[in-house]
Amino acid sequence: MPTRTMTPTRFLARMSLETDVGTALSDTRIRLLEEIQRKGSINQAAKAVPLSYKAAWDAIDTMNNLAPEPLVVRVTGGRQGGGTQLTDYGRRIVAMYRALEIEYQAALDRLSERLNDVGAGDIQGFQRLMHRMSMKTSARNQFSGAITGLRDGGVDYEVRVRLDAHTEIAAIITKASAENLGLTIGKEVFALVKSSSVMLAIDPAMKLTARNQLWGEVAAIHEGPVNNEVTLALPSGRSVTCVVTGDSCKALGIEPGVRACAFFKSSSVILAAYD
Template identity: 55%
Template sequence: MPPRLVGKLEVNTELGSFLGDTRIRLLEAIEQHGSISQAAKHVPLSYKTAWDAVDAMNNLAEQPLVERVAGGRQGGGTRLTDHGRSMVALYRAVELEYQAALDRLAAQAHEAEGGAHSVRSFQQLLRRMAFRTSARNQLACTVSGLREGEVDYEIYLRLDERTELKAVITRESAQTLGLAIGMQVLALIKSSSVLLMTDPDQRISADNQLWGTVARLHEGPVNSEVKIDIGGGRTVIAVITHDSVQHLGLAEGSTVAAVFQASNVILLVLG
């Protein structure tokens, strides 16, 4: 009997993958239970991992997949948007065809020269192509401007109609990426590179300031994680010291800006 190829389907935008098996099961559990905490237990995932996954999906999707529901006797909850339900239905429909195609490919490879070895080689290739990043913040952007310098390139990135980011990379990196106006990219920013500011009149040298409200505050004995809702279903994560949280007087609902240098933005071009 030939070895079976069992693939993990990923749904991609032009910016790369943002839906996979675990996230789909999380979305289905949110739809069923109306709660992130209950959905996380069902998958299972930690509560924090579940929220991080929801934030990442909402940041990468054209429209938010998950939304909060306020009020009511139950005190509100979480539910899928119409777009979220469509994505789940699309995934499950394509998944059936995808597995059928893999079954046919495995059978053909086994019959061809090399047999089972060909299938295992194909599996190894797929694993090597998998993409991972440690950057907590991944924002889908469109290149809106390029300014060439003697050493560096200034890259302007349109996040939405009202927000533009700036990145600075070397000339060699810009040429390697083949950047052009209108190109779709991912802007990656490590959470430790994000500073927070509460005074709009404060003068700082950082190029990027994304204003929003504190959506979640997870305080630790030394460092704290702050999730900032910047609108449009997008969020930014910052990790700052516990003392900084106290000094800024941060709490859920506080108005705050996520601040980071253009040099701390890493660009990713997929495809």
């Protein structure tokens, strides 16, 4: 009976770049950026990856929200009527990622050569553990920023998070949660807000009790049978998405280019921090 040869274990590089508040870039997102650079069209880039058009825009919104400055910008005018393109910052990020990926794969290959004396079961168990420890969130709005304010309310804390030079949001969390997260002034945190918790207004004179009020311009509307998903582009290049009924969109005159306010309660903001 022929001896069965054990195929050497090889770890393939699927690199992600981590910030103080979690994963910022992955291979899929980098490929999306590269296709945008080549084609100048989010629709064509999404097909090439492949991703749905909506998933591609969701990824771009998330990257722009988490990055110090936008990686992708919308371009209007021209013979093609506009499109999307990478910023200089976006091109530098792509180049850095690919350079790191080459070194990363080389390091993994060296590691694989040293694992010949480790049982295959141990390696597979390690791989399963890493998979289980991976975490993703369903929150549509994901922001990162530094804590600029902490106010002790007895049983809870009001936490202010600076997203950029012009935007700050507030969150209300329990005192126990604040202590568990180790929150301090200047610490980088992740702020998560479900799209269903965000509401829209278009009248600047309207007085609202919601602590968080982000003004921007309607950039995209994804229509559904009952509800629409509306994305506002903020002046900083970030964005915020909310769910609004189709009837409400019609009543408010919500359409691309309209200036609107996305507002949500501080209690609707979930904070996350990494050690």
